[in-house]
Amino acid sequence: MNSSRWNPYLVGALIGVLSLLAFSLADKPIGISTGVAQAAGACAVPVFGSVAVAENTYWSKKALPAWDYGSLFVLGTFFGALGSALVSGSFKWSAMPTVWQERFGPSVPKRLLAAFCGGILIIFGARLADGCTSGHGISGTLQLALSSWVFFLVLFASGMATAQLLFRRQPQA
Amino acid sequence: MNLPFAFITGSSLLGAGLLFGCLFGVLLHRGGVTDFNVIVRQFLLRDFTVLKVMFTAIVVGGVGVFGLHGQELANYHIKPAMLLAVVSGAAIFGVGMVVYGYCPGTGIAALATGKLDALVGFLGMLVGAGMYALSYDWMAVHVLPVGNLGKKRLPDFATLPEWAWYLGLVTLAAGVFTLVARVEQKRLAQPRGTQPD
Numbered sequence: 001m002n003s004s005r006w007n008p009y010l011v012g013a014l015i016g017v018l019s020l021l022a023f024s025l026a027d028k029p030i031g032i033s034t035g036v037a038q039a040a041g042a043c044a045v046p047v048f049g050s051v052a053v054a055e056n057t058y059w060s061k062k063a064l065p066a067w068d069y070g071s072l073f074v075l076g077t078f079f080g081a082l083g084s085a086l087v088s089g090s091f092k093w094s095a096m097p098t099v100w101q102e103r104f105g106p107s108v109p110k111r112l113l114a115a116f117c118g119g120i121l122i123i124f125g126a127r128l129a130d131g132c133t134s135g136h137g138i139s140g141t142l143q144l145a146l147s148s149w150v151f152f153l154v155l156f157a158s159g160m161a162t163a164q165l166l167f168r169r170q171p172q173a
Numbered sequence: 174m175n176l177p178f179a180f181i182t183g184s185s186l187l188g189a190g191l192l193f194g195c196l197f198g199v200l201l202h203r204g205g206v207t208d209f210n211v212i213v214r215q216f217l218l219r220d221f222t223v224l225k226v227m228f229t230a231i232v233v234g235g236v237g238v239f240g241l242h243g244q245e246l247a248n249y250h251i252k253p254a255m256l257l258a259v260v261s262g263a264a265i266f267g268v269g270m271v272v273y274g275y276c277p278g279t280g281i282a283a284l285a286t287g288k289l290d291a292l293v294g295f296l297g298m299l300v301g302a303g304m305y306a307l308s309y310d311w312m313a314v315h316v317l318p319v320g321n322l323g324k325k326r327l328p329d330f331a332t333l334p335e336w337a338w339y340l341g342l343v344t345l346a347a348g349v350f351t352l353v354a355r356v357e358q359k360r361l362a363q364p365r366g367t368q369p370d
Contacts, residue, residue: 004202004203005203005204005205006203006204008204008205008222008225008226008229009225009226009229009350011200011203011204011226011229012204012225012226012227012228012229012230012233013229013230013233014200015197015200015204015226015229015230015233015234016229016230016231016232016233016234016235016237017233017234017237018193018196018197018200019230019233019234019237019238020233020234020237020238020241020247021193022189022193023238023241023247023248023250024176024178024179024241024246024247025178025179025180025181025189026179026181026182026186026189026190026193027176027179027247027248028186028190028250029250030193030197032276032277032278032281033277033302036277036281036298036299036302037302037305037306039299039302040298040299040300040301040302040303040306041302041306043299043303044303044306047303056306056307056309057309057310057313058305058306058309059306062309063302063306067187068186068187068190069186069187069189069190070190071190072187072188072190072191072194073190073191073193073194073197074194074281075191075194076190076191076192076193076194076195076196076197076198077194077195077197077198077201077278077281077282077285078194078198078281078282078284078285079191079194079195079198079285080194080195080196080197080198080199080200080201080202080282080285081198081199081201081202081207081281081282081283081285081286082198082285082286083195083198083199084198084199084202084203085202085285085286085287088202088203090202090286091286091287092286092287093287093289094287094288094289095288095289095290096290097208097209097210097213097274097288097290098210099209099210099213099214100209100213100274111290112289112290112293114272114273115272115273115274115290115291115293115294115297116293116294116296116297116300117269117272117273117297118268118269118270118271118272118273118274118294118297119269119273119280119293119294119295119296119297119298119300119301120269120297120298120300120301120304121265121266121268121269121272121273121301122265122266122269122270122273122275122276122277122280122298122301123269123277123297123298123299123301123302123305124262124265124269124301124302124304124305125261125262125263125264125265125266125267125268125269126262126266126277127262127301127302127305127306128258128261128262128265128305128312128316129258129259129261129262129263129266130252130253130255130258130259130262131252132266132276132277132278133227133270133276133277133278133279134197134276134277134278135252136252136259136263137227137276138227138230138231138234139234139250140251140252141231141235142230142231142232142234142235142238143235143238143249143250143251143326144235144326144327144328144338144339144342145251145252145254145324145325145326145327146254146322146325146326146327146329146330147251147252147253147254147255147259147325148252149327150254150256150259150260150263151259151262151263151266152263153263154259154260154263154264154267155263155264155266155267155270156216156267157267158263158264158265158266158267158268159216159267159268159270159271160216160217160218160267161267162216162267162268162271162272163213163216163217163271164217166271166272167213167217167271168217
């Protein structure tokens with residue numbers, strides 16, 4: 001695992017350069033959560049019907065379920081990480097992170113249920129705030145956007161408080 | 174404004190999205206941030222990888238976009254400061270990021286490396302996005318307009334020259350990185366088992 005990792009400062013700098021390319025060549029900032037909302041719209045078609053999705057304000061105006069720069073960026077992120085994991089030999093099926101297991105035990109259903117609920121929360125929060133760790137956390141903060149710095153600071157405060165509540169090591173009983 | 178080097182338009186945007194996304198996915202994986210442990214330990218202040226990656230990206234991208242914008246080679250894309258929506262969204266996001274152990278981008282990258290919990294969380298993301306789409310009309314009336322200051326940037330709030338803000342950003346990053354290096358060195362010097370949790 002560790003052999004596949006590059007220096008975090010180098011990776012950060014390269015993400016910064018990637019941002020510059022996206023801004024100057026395509027006039028698009030890096031972002032993920034809109035693409036996820038577009039994918040959700042596509043998945044909602046068989047559930048609610050194509051008419052209901054087309055008539056939904058959000059899917060018709062903000063996150064059109066279609067292949068465009070944003071949704072393909074999300075697909076690319078998947079394939080890039082897959083390729084990187086395969087090439088470096090670090091692809092490994094697993095459902096149980098060690099930090100979770102140390103705190104909550106080896107129950108896989110418990111971990112998957114938490115992951116599912118956490119997934120709901122992050123995307124609901126990201127869409128409400130109009131951006132996630134990419135769109136606000138990197139693209140917005142680097143432009144010194146007020147909204148993005150507020151997002152970044154509140155996210156870290158909320159995450160640190162949650163981590164303290166959930167993962168602070170309890171004294172052995 | 175029209176950008177002279179923004180030759181990627183129309184249908185070539187699709188290929189560019191896929192290519193840039195691929196590079197982003199590689200970098201997230203190589204940065205080590207596709208790992209639940211790395212992300213949760215960041216919020217516990219026991220691992221600073223996430224902060225190092227993000228802050229370096231912000232400084233390099235920020236100074237670069239500032240330069241490009243000055244040469245009329247890049248546009249700003251500022252999201253409106255809808256304070257109630259941004260604050261409550263970020264607070265919900267922070268809880269979700271620790272419970273899930275990933276953010277949207279790193280979650281998708283993590284599921285591509287074989288993490289099944291990341292996959293199940295991605296299904297949760299689809300459900301969550303659907304819930305937001307269904308509640309959007311209500312949010313647009315009751316939440317989004319509350320405390321909406323518009324597409325403001327930090328330099329709009331003080332009469333400092335633009336470059337001074339970026340100098341401040343670089344100084345802040347240098348300070349944070351120095352502090353992190355000191356904390357890491359101190360922990361390394363402590364014998365195992367005596368580290369405070």
